[in-house]
Amino acid sequence: MTVTIFGKTPGWLDWYADPTQPAFQLPAGAVDAHCHVFGPGRVFPYAPERKYTPCDASKDQLFALRDHLGFARNVVVQATCHGADNGAMVDALRSSGGLARGVATVRPDITDDQLSDLHEAGVRGVRFNFVRRLVDAAPRDDLERVVERIAPLGWHVVIYFEAADLADLSDFILSIPVTVVVDHMGRPDVTKSADGSEFAQFLKLMRARPDLWCKVTCPERLSASGPPALDGERQPYRDVVPFARRVVEEFPDRVLWGTDWPHPNLTDHMPDDGLLVDFIPHIAPATDLQQRLLVDNPMRLYWPDAVSGAAG
Known part of the structure; x- marks a missing residue:
C-alpha cells in the first residue's frame, strides 16, 4: 500500500486550481459524465484499505468547476480511495438539486x-x-451477486480495466446481464495505431453488445505526447484523438464524456480542465455528434424520466 498517513500520496499532483475558459462552447444541457469528489477527509474519511490518498476535492469545488466550464449536470463516480463508503458521493448528489447522478461501489x-x-x-x-x-x-x-442485487433497480455496471486485460475480461463483460459502460475506452495504448489489432479487439467488444457504452475520456492519462505547449495551441493530446473519434463516429449513441476531475494519480502534469473541454470538438467534430455525446446520451442513461417527459 503506497499511501501516506497524513496528506496525499507523495509525488501526486493537486488539481488545476484556475482552469482557463474553454474556447469550445458546450451545448445547452451538457453533462460532465465522469468526475469525482474526494472528502474532505475530515468530514468523509478515506478508506483504511485505500492504495492512495488524494488531495481533498469537495462538492462545492466540483459544482464551481461545472459552472465555470458551462456544464449543466454531473455524474459523480465513487473513487477507490473511499472504498464502499459512498458518503461523500451521496452528499454531493443530495446537494445538487437533482443535477447530479452517481455511480457507487457496493x-x-x-x-x-x-x-x-x-x-x-x-x-x-x-x-x-x-x-x-x-x-x-x-x-x-x-461481482455477479452485486449485479443480481442492482438489476431490479435498473442500474448499470461501469467497468474500469486496462487494454492488456481485455482478453481475460471479455467473456465476463459479455455475460453481465445489465447495461455496461466502459471507462476511458479500456485504456488503449495510443502509441499504437487506432486501426491496429489491439484496439480492434475493443471495437469488436463494442459491436458484440448493443447495450455496451464507452466513455471517451481521460486523454491526459492515455496520451504519450502530453498537453499542448504554452504557445496558444489549444489542441491537446493529439495522439488520443484517432481512438476517441473512431469510437464516437462508430457508436454515436453509446458514448459519454467527462472531465475526470480532480484527476487523481497523476504525476507528470495536471490538465487544465478548460483545455480538456477544447478536446471535445476534435473527437466529435459535427454538431449532432457533440449533442449526442454531451447531452442526449448521458440524459438517456442517467435521467431517462426527464427525457421521456420532454418527449411526451
Missing part, C-alpha cells in the same frame, strides 16, 4: 434499504475496477 451484502437509499439519492450504477495498481481483485462471484 458489496454483495448491502441491504435492500441501503440500496433504496442510494437510488433515492440519485445513484444509477455501480463500478467494477480491475486496475491492479488501484484495487485488489474482487472475486467474480461477488
